[in-house]
Amino acid sequence: xxxxxxxxxxxxxxxxxxxxxxxxxxxxxxxxxxxxxxxxxxxxxxxxxxxxxxxxxxxxxxxxxxxxxxxxxxxxxxxxxxxxxxxxxxxxxxxxxxxxxxxxxxxxxxxxxxxxxxxxxxxxxxxxxxxxxxxxxxxxxxxxxxxxxxxxxxxxxxxxxxxxxxxxxxxxxxxxxxxxxxxxxxxxxxxxxxxx
Numbered sequence: 001x002x003x004x005x006x007x008x009x010x011x012x013x014x015x016x017x018x019x020x021x022x023x024x025x026x027x028x029x030x031x032x033x034x035x036x037x038x039x040x041x042x043x044x045x046x047x048x049x050x051x052x053x054x055x056x057x058x059x060x061x062x063x064x065x066x067x068x069x070x071x072x073x074x075x076x077x078x079x080x081x082x083x084x085x086x087x088x089x090x091x092x093x094x095x096x097x098x099x100x101x102x103x104x105x106x107x108x109x110x111x112x113x114x115x116x117x118x119x120x121x122x123x124x125x126x127x128x129x130x131x132x133x134x135x136x137x138x139x140x141x142x143x144x145x146x147x148x149x150x151x152x153x154x155x156x157x158x159x160x161x162x163x164x165x166x167x168x169x170x171x172x173x174x175x176x177x178x179x180x181x182x183x184x185x186x187x188x189x190x191x192x193x194x195x196x
Contacts, residue, residue, distance in 0.1 A: 003029045004128070005036065007057040007071035010097075012156045013185075017070070019176060020186050024193045030070070033061070040064050050074060050087055050125035051137060058129040066131060070192075074124035074184060076158045078106065078146065080113045086123075089158070099157050103150065107161065110146065118146045122162065122184035126192050136195050140187025155179060 006014055014032040021028055033040045043060040047053040053073035061069035075089025085092035085106065093101035110118060121143040128136040143165050150160030152172025159172035164182055171179050180186040 002027065003031060003067055005031050005033065005040075005061050005065055005067045005069045007033065007061045007069055009033050010156075013072075016176070016180070016185060017072075017189065020180050020189045021193065023180065024190055026193050026196070031067075036065060038065055045073065045087070047073070047087065050123055051127065051139065053087060054125045054127040054137075055129070055135070058127045058135075062129050062131055068128065068130045070126065070128045072124055072126045072185060072188065074122065074188075076106070076120060076162070077123055078110060078120040080110050080117055080119075081106075103158055103161065106146070106158065107148065107150075111148070115145075120144065120146050120162070122158075124184035124188040126185075126188040128192060128196075136192060138188045138191035138195065140184040140189070140191065142182055142184045142187065 006017055008014060009032060018030050021030060040061060041064065043056055045053040045056060047056055050073040054071045057071035058069040073087065075086055077083045077086050090096050093105045121141055124140045126138050144163050147161045147163060147170065152160050152170045154174060155172040160170055162171050163169065164171065171183065
């Protein structure tokens with residue numbers, strides 16, 4: 001299993017996953033969908049949970065490519081929004097992957113929420129599926145609070161408004177190494193790597 005396909009075309013996510021896997025000493029050669037000579041069709045994320053979506057994506061990539069596949073589904077859960085946007089995080093504003101619109105919508109939706117009730121967290125479910133159906137699953141969660149205005153230029157998605165518990169800066173204000181050390185995706189991938 002030296003080559004694994006990450007079920008993503010998001011270049012920032014691919015770089016982040018490669019960096020985290022290298023940090024834990026993994027020798028996996030991680031390929032993105034765009035690195036393949038095969039046209040891989042995207043599969044709708046129809047699961048009700050992060051893990052269901054990760055499994056849907058990983059199984060689809062294995063079926064289409066024959067390679068082992070790693071997939072994650074992650075998102076922001078906002079306490080004041082009863083856990084939403086949750087599995088809809090990437091398309092919260094209506095179009096998949098519009099980070100700016102998604103961020104602005106969440107900021108507007110909780111604009112009247114007092115600071116003491118602006119809790120939330122990032123959740124990441126990771127699934128590795130091998131040809132033949134072998135599945136390894138893991139999950140990572142990081143809790144924190146949400147700011148009223150974005151701060152920071154690093155990261156992506158909701159990073160500019162998320163301050164992890166115990167910190168005074170957003171994950172978009174952290175270095176890549178600092179974010180990886182505490183992030184939901186970092187936690188999920190380290191747990192997965194320990195099972196390999």
